[in-house]
Amino acid sequence: MxxxxxxxxxxxxxxxxxxxxxxxxxxxxxxxxxxxxxxxxxMPRCAMTLVLNENREALLMYRHRFIIDQWVWELPGGYVDHAEDVAAAAAREVEEETGWRPRAMRHLVTYQPSIGSLDQPQEIYFSHGADLTDTAPDINEAEAIRWVPLDEAVAMIDRGEIVGAATVVAIYRALSLSE
Known part of the structure; x- marks a missing residue:
């Protein structure tokens, strides 16, 4: 080309x-x-994790996003500290925000959400399973935490309950891997 x-x-x-x-x-x-x-x-690199349990349910958080003034469901995740390993950051965010510790982390996809005016690398990791810890979820991060079946997550995207790019990308990527 x-x-x-x-x-x-x-x-x-x-x-x-x-x-x-x-x-x-x-x-x-x-x-x-x-x-x-x-x-x-x-903006700094962000790392999110799609955690699926044995029933193919995704671990999602319900939170208010003031910028769009909307309550939404999304993956746990956040900024990667400067020298931090990206997979370790993704796992850390899951545990801090949900109280669940993901098992083996695997890179799923990297993308840029809005390359016309924003440089913010987004990395999504995948974990099959997680273990509940004694870590209390951060009350500033989520109103609720729930395991959601993948087909229900797709319906939530259609209804506008999931709007964040990382969660949409991860849900559809998970579906493409299972077909």
Missing amino acids: ERATQWNILGEHLVDENRHIRLSTVDVELPDGVRFTQYVAR
Whole structure:
């Protein structure tokens, strides 16, 4: 496949930065000479885990997402600390947020959720099974924790109860692996 001419990056200017996001504007010139300024957000790598039990039920959390002002079901997960192993981070997040410790972790898929203006690598791991621990789930993370059959999770996507990209990707990826 022949490559098209790349865009010319003329400069990048920092707007704001903290440990969760780096927001900048980037001045760009297209191959035809058109110039524009694009906002770009860069966020840390995130790791989520799809835990399935022996009944092919997914471990999901019910939580309020204030940005969209909606209660949703989603996978446990979160930011990967700088030097942390991604699989270890994914397992840590499951235990902290749900009280369940995933068994063997296996990489399922890596993707970028919105490559037009956001750089935020998302890594989804898979664990067949988990063990309940004495760790109390973080009350700031979830209102409820539930094992949901995969076919019900698909229906929840259709009803708008699951809207987060990582959970949607993981549920459909799990279905494709089982066919």
